[in-house]
Amino acid sequence: MEQLIIFGILISLGYFFGRHAEKKHYKSIQEREKHWLQLPTTCSKYVLEDDRIIDHCDLVNGSMVVSVDYFKRILARLRNFFGGNIQSYETLIDRARREAVLRLKESCPGADQVINLRLETSSITKGSGKQIGSVEVLAYGTAVYFCK
Amino acid sequence: MAVKIAANQNMVTFKAKISACRPGERLTQEKGMFLTNTEEIPGKKITAFYGVVSGSTVRAKHAGRDLMAGIKNVFGGELKGYTELLQESRDEAIDRMKSQAKQLGANGVVNVRFSTSSVAAGASEIYVYGTAVSVE
Numbered sequence: 001m002e003q004l005i006i007f008g009i010l011i012s013l014g015y016f017f018g019r020h021a022e023k024k025h026y027k028s029i030q031e032r033e034k035h036w037l038q039l040p041t042t043c044s045k046y047v048l049e050d051d052r053i054i055d056h057c058d059l060v061n062g063s064m065v066v067s068v069d070y071f072k073r074i075l076a077r078l079r080n081f082f083g084g085n086i087q088s089y090e091t092l093i094d095r096a097r098r099e100a101v102l103r104l105k106e107s108c109p110g111a112d113q114v115i116n117l118r119l120e121t122s123s124i125t126k127g128s129g130k131q132i133g134s135v136e137v138l139a140y141g142t143a144v145y146f147c148k
Numbered sequence: 149m150a151v152k153i154a155a156n157q158n159m160v161t162f163k164a165k166i167s168a169c170r171p172g173e174r175l176t177q178e179k180g181m182f183l184t185n186t187e188e189i190p191g192k193k194i195t196a197f198y199g200v201v202s203g204s205t206v207r208a209k210h211a212g213r214d215l216m217a218g219i220k221n222v223f224g225g226e227l228k229g230y231t232e233l234l235q236e237s238r239d240e241a242i243d244r245m246k247s248q249a250k251q252l253g254a255n256g257v258v259n260v261r262f263s264t265s266s267v268a269a270g271a272s273e274i275y276v277y278g279t280a281v282s283v284e
Contacts, residue, residue, distance in 0.1 A: 013222055013223065014223065017224070018223060021223065021225040022224070045186045045187060046186075054190050056191070057184055057190050058184075059183035059184060059185060059242075063231060063235060065226065066224075066225065066226050067221050067224055067227055068221075069221075069223055069224025070221070070223075070224075099226075115186060115190075116184075118185065120263070123266070124234075124266050134217070134227055134230065138262055142190070144190055
């Protein structure tokens with residue numbers, strides 16, 4: 001009985017706090033993405049055509065470690081039984097990726113372009129069984145500064 | 149020993165040298181190094197290649213942080229402690245790679261790649277590697 005109560009509390013905590021945090025995070029991501037549209041970012045190896053002369057370039061990176069809440073973890077476990085796509089994990093990794101790219105851009109405010117953007121995902125702590133505990137997303141690229 | 153290889157239509161000298169950098173050595177941050185993850189440095193001309201340089205770190209956070217991360221696992225969201233930890237160790241790995249490149253006489257590293265692997269719960273290894281070059 002006690003275990004059931006604890007389980008219920010954990011689930012509801014996870015549901016309310018997790019949902020609130022996700023909504024807030026998505027809102028801030030969308031706002032910042034709008035602001036950072038001015039900085040062209042590509043996965044290509046070459047600098048986009050520009051008349052200006054390149055001053056210097058630098059390696060930049062941004063990362064985020066994110067973890068699922070208790071409610072979503074239970075949901076994912078259920079999904080594992082029936083099969084199909086686990087949406088709760090999809091949004092989790094999507095959030096982490098977008099945040100990592102934004103952090104990369106925020107680490108080089110004076111840059112004119114970011115080229116060769118690479119994203120890498122790794123799970124840090126494995127939960128019980130096959131569950132993912134937390135995921136780290138790393139974004140790295142080369143920031144190019146033009147002569148002013 | 150110097151072997152002539154053709155790269156980017158220019159003849160460059162490939163200097164094979166064995167690294168003299170001991171692992172675990174405390175290294176100071178090098179300034180004025182060109183780091184990119186592209187094959188060439190935009191706007192600069194590469195004059196020599198020195199081979200692969202790398203740096204790695206394994207780090208863990210203290211138990212308090214791990215406990216906090218455990219609690220955070222219920223609510224979900226960002227684990228700031230771990231983000232910080234990995235960022236610190238990444239900087240350290242880059243520093244180690246830079247100083248290894250400096251010891252070879254290079255002043256830049258191109259084609260930098262990162263790789264992360266979890267060694268144990270709460271500890272992870274960060275490995276950075278690239279090609280040391282010298283630029284004009």
